[in-house]
Amino acid sequence: MAPTTSSSVTLNINGEKHTLSVDHRTTLLDALRERLDLTGTKKGCDQGQCGACTVLVDGRRTVSCLQLAVAAEDREITTVEGLAEGERLHPVQQAFLDLDGFQCGYCTPGQICSAVAVIEEHAAGWPSAVTDDVRPEAGPPPLTPQEIRERMSGNLCRCGAYVSIVEAVARAAAERTGATGVTEEAAA
């Protein structure tokens, strides 16, 4: 008997269920873009190096070019199309817009999805590679520009918009906690 090479999967994307038959080798990125017309998620390198394809899977950042669609069944997937609430942009989207945190449409969706998760990871107290005190009781480290740069380092921009991106992430994080003054620090 010939081996089965495709399966029916149900993907829960931005709160909507989509059932489709996919070849087992289909990446989540290709399923989103080529099968479901969710083209907000971009294909840059297609090998896990640029972050352009970043989506959230169960709230965590995932490079969708390295995730098989069949392995994403029953997970909660959020793409850049699912961040806004109706006409109201997500605070990260608004901050990118207000502070010119983007130049092209290619890296920006991945940057924004990543930033949304970065802010939550930081608020939950997850340390990064540049966190000085990683003891759980130390709590979340200050979200310095260095912390933001490290945490966003999986998302590449080929044209150098990083300064504004750091500022936008800092502002959205400050809005989440009600803190002030982070934006000025990030701009330094």
Ligand code: FES
């Ligand atoms: S397209 Fe997925 S990391 Fe570059």
Ligand code: FES
């Ligand atoms: S703004 Fe998209 S690659 Fe630089």
